[in-house]
Amino acid sequence: MTSHTELDQHTFEHNHNQCVSLALDTAQQLCNERGVQLTTIRFQVLSLIWESHKAVKAYELLDRLRPLQAAAKPATIYRALDFLIEQGLIHRVESLNAFVGCRSSGQQHEQLLLICKLCEQVDERAATDVMTALLEELQQAGFMAHSKAIEIHGICANCSSK
């Protein structure tokens, strides 16, 4: 018996277990290399986020963390999220006040986020051409960028083909 969430993940016909393993292993390895601690709580929060490719709300994470960490409070979640964001392991989706796993933690973290209004899944794209044009634009404007958020809302390819 497969949960709805699992089904959602399979619509893109990827092996989600493998997808998660890769993300968690990579996260662990990056933290080791960087000498920062992927503690139990942080790992659990990251795992919860990776349960789907949808953006998750902080308080929803809190509810789902509580069975594992009875003492969990808002600060518990927000601290874990802060850490994961700092380490580039997750994206904060600004336009949703929500969070989603980052598939390219090791490499460049600044990406296009494509947010589907139907299935709610968030896709990341490196979008090299867009980024190049963006850098050029920023250069022209004399603007020194520290962070970039590019979030597109709409209907994903999978959903529009249905």
Place this chain on the structure above:
Amino acid sequence: MTSHTELDQHTFEHNHNQCVSLALDTAQQLCNERGVQLTTIRFQVLSLIWESHKAVKAYELLDRLRPLQAAAKPATIYRALDFLIEQGLIHRVESLNAFVGCRSSGQQHEQLLLICKLCEQVDERAATDVMTALLEELQQAGFMAHSKAIEIHGICANCSSK
């Protein structure tokens, strides 16, 4: 005696009064054309937003509206903001949960927002090349975009030259 806010506006050496007049006149005209009502409250909120080129928080607007509208409550502000956003007269800055006037209300509304961490001013850029590359990327991804938020945080040209 000039207020700090006014000084900020002059750092880009533009006539802010003229800048505001243009925005408000255009807003009024667009609303007329569209047969929607730019009511007193909505106009006041729009004016407050245009007092600077910084992104303003909803509750700050509320405080500043109250002298003009004693009965103003959160819903008052959020309704006005919803209207102004719908009409493309302001931008919601997702990464700040704040609002800023839109200088190109009549034309395309989806733009690059450059948000300075020092002076806090928000600059809009049509960034045609970026948008073209973005459309191409979305096309490739088969993603039907409904809305786009591109927000860059950093240091603006004016501030870095100081």
Place this chain on the structure above:
DNA sequence: AACTAATTGTTATATTATTACATCAGAACT
């Protein structure tokens, strides 16, 4: 063992936003 820095526990509170229902004002109609 003692010290230090990082992490977590805990409480309280701040900030941002929405919902629901009542009231009001103006336009359109009879």
Place this chain on the structure above:
DNA sequence: AGTTCTGATGTAATAATATAACAATTAGTT
């Protein structure tokens, strides 16, 4: 003029998101 409809606003309550401050604990270092 009265009636009805619609859109806008008044009002109260509450939901949802996020942070601050300080205490306690844990992990690494000396």
